[in-house]
Amino acid sequence: MTRKVGVIGLGNVGSAVAQQIITNGYTDDIVLIDENVDKVSADALDFEDAMENLPTHTNIIVNDYAALKDADVIISALGKIKLSDNPNGDRFAELPFNREQVTKVAEKIKESGFNGVIIAITNPVDVITSIYQKVTGLPKKHVIGTGTLLDSARMKRAVAKGLDIDPRSVSGYNLGEHGNSQFTAWSTVKVFDTPIEQLAKERDLDLDQINEDARVGGYYVMRGKHYTNYGVAAAAVRLAIVVLSDARQVLPVSNYREDYGTYLSYPAVVGRDGIIEQIQLKLTSEELDKLQKSAEYIKEKVEQSN
Incomplete structure (x- = not known):
């Protein structure tokens, strides 16, 4: 059975997630999605350049929500906040931006027909996990946050x-x-x-x-x-x-x-x-x-x- 994982958001966290998955050969197909086309395309090419020196091969798909339909797992790593905007380390400072972005992403996931498991990293993760579940309509047991x-x-x-x-x-x-x-x-x-x-x-x-x-x-x-x-x-x-x-x-x-x-x-x-x-x-x-x-x-x- 072919394993497929989606990673949404290729910032510092998402790229680390993708790197671990690809380097260790944890999946056959990986779908990388980010609104910054140059960044996600560069990451994909960089991973492909790494492939010859890795023990396994991973097929890389870029910015295709339709490809998530038969994915087993989607990992949400999207988010954007500067330290200067959040000097006290309050995860809820990220909520206004992330809520808007997650709602849009969740709607696209729903449109793709995805019926696997969503793993949310995006902060504040407990609230964001709730939003993913509500918008996608997936069973609560299929929407999980990394949490504690x-x-x-x-x-x-x-x-x-x-x-x-x-x-x-x-x-x-x-x-x-x-x-x-x-x-x-x-x-x-x-x-x-x-x-x-x-x-x-x-x-x-x-x-x-x-x-x-x-x-x-x-x-x-x-x-x-x-x-x-x-x-x-x-x-x-x-x-x-x-x-x-x-x-x-x-x-x-x-x-x-x-x-x-x-x-x-x-x-x-x-x-x-x-x-x-x-x-x-x-x-x-x-x-x-x-x-x-x-x-x-x-x-x-x-x-x-x-």
Whole structure:
């Protein structure tokens, strides 16, 4: 079966996504779409020049929405904002522009007849994921945001540094909005099969400082190079591969939760059919309160975007 992935928006994030997919041979066909024709055409040619030195071949299609009809996955990486326009790192500063662009793109996706899975990176991702679902009319389980998959990775990176281990040895989740109201659910975090809160006492770890290190990681990257791309691109590609391979992996992605009435990040089983199953964590009362407040904040922003 031929695998096909679409990437919409070939800026710093979208080009990193496409590069990972093509370099690793994750798909047979890739559709690259961007309103900047010169940029997307140059990227396509650059990827073709790379092909001779890669172990796999990928067919590249440029700026053809009709080619998305039989795509398995579409990754939305569109967005445009300058650091000077958003000095506080507020993801909602991106909403006015991105809402307009995403609505147009979603209408074109719908016209193409696409019936696969949409993965949204575009910020503010929980609201944008909701817009994609509403405009395309796709089932909620087929429209997913990268959500706190990146925030959870940042948390694991910070915990791992404190313990001098690989971040893949840390389990646990950040939940809620991919934004200021997200939080680390410490009750879910384990290392060495030991709850992190117990380990922190034994090894004199400051979880508040670790949480802060994880929270500001994105801002630090933004200040250094004026955009973030590799971390979120890796999260989006991982999510796409989980869908393509029907891996049925539990990931903290932005998915629609009926119990909260909105898209937010909460672990779910992800596979070929999108969200296969939603799981229920045993959170503390404090964590449940934080999650409820995060959900209310997202719902407020969704209502404002309508």
